[in-house]
Amino acid sequence: MAHAQSRSFGAIEAPRVVIVGGGFAGLYAARALRDSPVQITLIDRSTVHLFKPLLYQCATGLLSEGQISSPLRALFRSQRNVTTLLGTVSVVDPANASVDLTADDGTVTSVDYDYLVVAAGVDQGYFGHPEYAEIAPGMRTLDDALTIRSRVIRAFETAETLSSREARAPWLTFALVGAGPTGVELAGQIRQLADHALRGSYRRMDPDEARVLLFDGGAQPLGSFGQKLSKRAAKTLQHLGVEFRPGTHVTHVDDTGVTVTDKATGAVENIAAGTVLWNAGITAPPIAHVIAEATQAEQEHDGRLRVERDLTVKGFPNVYVVGDLMSLRKLPGVAEVAMQSGRYAGRQIAASVAGRPTDKPFLYRDLGSAAYIGRGHALVEFGPVRLSGRLGWILWGVIHIAFLTGYRNRGAALLTWLTTLAAGRRRELVTAYGGHSRG
Ligand SMILES: Cc1cc2nc3c(=O)[nH]c(=O)nc-3n(C[C@H](O)[C@H](O)[C@H](O)COP(=O)(O)OP(=O)(O)OC[C@H]3O[C@@H](n4cnc5c(N)ncnc54)[C@H](O)[C@@H]3O)c2cc1C
Numbered sequence: 001m002a003h004a005q006s007r008s009f010g011a012i013e014a015p016r017v018v019i020v021g022g023g024f025a026g027l028y029a030a031r032a033l034r035d036s037p038v039q040i041t042l043i044d045r046s047t048v049h050l051f052k053p054l055l056y057q058c059a060t061g062l063l064s065e066g067q068i069s070s071p072l073r074a075l076f077r078s079q080r081n082v083t084t085l086l087g088t089v090s091v092v093d094p095a096n097a098s099v100d101l102t103a104d105d106g107t108v109t110s111v112d113y114d115y116l117v118v119a120a121g122v123d124q125g126y127f128g129h130p131e132y133a134e135i136a137p138g139m140r141t142l143d144d145a146l147t148i149r150s151r152v153i154r155a156f157e158t159a160e161t162l163s164s165r166e167a168r169a170p171w172l173t174f175a176l177v178g179a180g181p182t183g184v185e186l187a188g189q190i191r192q193l194a195d196h197a198l199r200g201s202y203r204r205m206d207p208d209e210a211r212v213l214l215f216d217g218g219a220q221p222l223g224s225f226g227q228k229l230s231k232r233a234a235k236t237l238q239h240l241g242v243e244f245r246p247g248t249h250v251t252h253v254d255d256t257g258v259t260v261t262d263k264a265t266g267a268v269e270n271i272a273a274g275t276v277l278w279n280a281g282i283t284a285p286p287i288a289h290v291i292a293e294a295t296q297a298e299q300e301h302d303g304r305l306r307v308e309r310d311l312t313v314k315g316f317p318n319v320y321v322v323g324d325l326m327s328l329r330k331l332p333g334v335a336e337v338a339m340q341s342g343r344y345a346g347r348q349i350a351a352s353v354a355g356r357p358t359d360k361p362f363l364y365r366d367l368g369s370a371a372y373i374g375r376g377h378a379l380v381e382f383g384p385v386r387l388s389g390r391l392g393w394i395l396w397g398v399i400h401i402a403f404l405t406g407y408r409n410r411g412a413a414l415l416t417w418l419t420t421l422a423a424g425r426r427r428e429l430v431t432a433y434g435g436h437s438r439g
Contacts, residue, residue: 014039015353018099018113020089022049022072024335025119025323025342030082032346036353040081041111043101045088047071051404053335055139056182059148060189062420067413069142070406092291094316115318115349118291119342122324122333125281125302132253136278139182148277152190155274160202170272172210175258177250178280179216181371184233186277187214187242188374215248215260222371229379232388236377288325300327309361311345320345336367370396
């Protein structure tokens, strides 16, 4: 068992900060400690920081995986007080102030801390049906996005081999579960793939035979955006050709498609679909249950951990839970909450190390939300300002370029968007599907 080396700054031993997770919350926590005399160990089960808001563009061949992710090692190259380790934290022991990380080869290493920041995010939930994951991938990791991309391409390619419209229909039916921002964005993009990017590429079938079905238990898509913008989103989806099916629950998924139940009438319908994509519900990763057991922290029904006003776990003033994994005052699971909470935890630790007061509670400043529906259509909400259509679309682009991590990614994504707009083609679709079987 190895222990993290203690480095000394002058004559004083540097306090050890362990950060679990290099998403938005972990990244901002580490950055907030840039000038603090601490020794940070940032552990992630992936080598990259992922810009999740653009995952759907990677899944539909618009952007490459490199354009929406940055190696954590590169992001912290110049921040000398950060050591990055690849591994999964499987044990948290607050009594002994240490975590165990399991490396890729199975080796377990113990890392001691003075302060712990848990920024492990959330995983895709399946409402008690984890077995659906195999057939209906969610979209939370780069692997998910690449799986979706390959399944979408496979569906069009398989359809091209079939001679009748009836035989092609299941392959050209895309069933999407959940009409939150991710479901809406993905539905819009698949529709635009079929209607624009793939047009003229096939000889035996027309990609616009495709049907994109979007199921949700609510009455409108993008329910969290408020009545006006939700209605606007429903209209835009209709205009794009996405078939939005409100008030429906997907009650079964198998490799022939989905079974949906109408909430109002109870009517049940089986729909043959070659591609089923799941974007409804979340669940906390295993580490949340480990922490809850070790600290008696309360959890929400989805496993997220309840935190105090200063984002610490009750009774453990040196253990912070930030980002999507924390539950506080019904704050939404969005990037801005993750960034602000991560930054806050980092600043609290810096203040504690410097002997400054740490009694200010976390206050979230809502900077609004945005969702992309399709080319020329996006919704942006900022205070009293509500924008949709082309203006919303332009602002959406500006916001996403501004927040995309790394200057190189910003430049590359902007260039790709501009060339795609001009040529109407998606370069990343050349990442061809090469598999044979379903799954
Ligand atoms: C498809 C999609 C689209 C989105 N679009 C938007 C949007 O447009 N606008 C917006 O504001 N928000 C959006 N969000 C939400 C936003 O991405 C999240 O709120 C944000 O990523 C949360 O940041 P986080 O740091 O808490 O978690 P994450 O970004 O999920 O990072 C968690 C990190 O922890 C690591 N990890 C987990 N468990 C362990 C462990 N045991 N050991 C080691 N490492 C671990 C993971 O590998 C990951 O890198 C979107 C989310 C998704 C999935």
